[in-house]
Amino acid sequence: MKATDLTPLIATHPGEILKDELDASEISQSDFAKTIGFNRSQLNEFIKGKRNLNADLAILLEKTLGIDADYWMEAQKNYDLDLARIKAKNNERLEAIEQLDFIKEKIAYTFFSKEKILQGDPIKDIQAIKIIYGVEHFEQFANMRTQPSFSRFRKSTKLKVDPINIIGWAKLIEHKASFVSVPTFDYKCQDELINTLKVLLKENKNTLRTTQNLLADYGIKLILQTKGAKTPVDGISFWSNGNPAIGMSIRHKRLDNFAFTLFHELGHIFKHLVNNNESRFIDLDPNNEDEEYKNSSEEKEANRFAEQYLISDNEWEEYLEKYGANPLDDQNIVEYAEKIGIHPSILRGRACYKSGFYKKKTRIDYKLY
DSSP states (O other): OOGGGOOOSSOOOHHHHHHHHHHHTTOOHHHHHHHHTOOHHHHHHHHTTSSOOOHHHHHHHHHHHOOOHHHHHHHHHHHHHHHHHHHHHHHHHHHHHHHHHHHGGGTTHHHHHHTTSOOSOHHHHHHHHHHHHTOSSGGGHHHHTTSHHHHTTTTOOOTTOOHHHHHHHHHHHHHHHTTOOOOOOOGGGHHHHHHHHHHHHHHOSSHHHHHHHHHHHTTOEEEEOOOOTTOOEEEEEEEETTEEEEEEOOOSOBHHHHHHHHHHHHHHHHHTGGGOTTOEEEEEOGGGSOHHHHTSHHHHHHHHHHHHHHSOHHHHHHHHHHHTTSTTOHHHHHHHHHHHTSOHHHHHHHHHHHHTOOOSOOOOOOBOO
């Protein structure tokens, strides 16, 4: 940024400079007015900034104070420019305040404020909003919710879902992903990545960071972002600057939920995004999800991908054959999870889901470390 790009808080009139000079030299304004041929009120108007400096006065100041006329003329020029910049800045601020007032109900304003994306300066906040949402004009917001991946939120009747916050969360994830650089993605790495991920999940040590690093090594961006109010969102998958990307809210902070959501989004990547870099998949809590979307072929395929690659059909059938009489017994779960190389909380999560029973006490640690 150049110095000329900075807008001062106030503009300094050359009259203020003259007053400082007179005070420093202990010259009274009355005496100085007589010296330069001004009456007292004329000089006072200049000192208070009510009268501007001209070339004749600049010469008089040069002769009486020994300060070049060019200096005084430059001071007047700078004052005029600073005054114009301040006026323009004030106009820009007024316009930004009006724009923010117009757009506030159409964006995730409270969520962005809580996340410190918005700082309270209307000018900076307007620019941040435009960048995050990828718009140049706010009229474009009218078309945003008609986009295929957002349109299903338009007519949501669920009181616990705020479509504006969901879109804001998704846009923030996409914005953050745009700054992440990872190697080239190769869809042929699927099995290798899945096997390595299962080992990582089984260890469950610094899991978020190690998962993020592992996916990055395979050319997949992982963005972790908390959610706003009435935003029961689990994950999102999309294409970001030539690489697939996943966003997760980690709203449950449980390893089994994290694992299933992660594998679900990987299912979207390997099943859908590799053939379509324009799609965006936003996945909510099933209890808050639209039935049409929940039953779409893409969602069913992503769910199937997660189930199969976390615990295969053969492994699940074997577990039921051996422990079907008591599938929620901790010892049975720990023993079989060790055999198939997966964290016991993931196996127990599957058993609870399949049985529909979640209340049985357990000592298995679900916490995401």
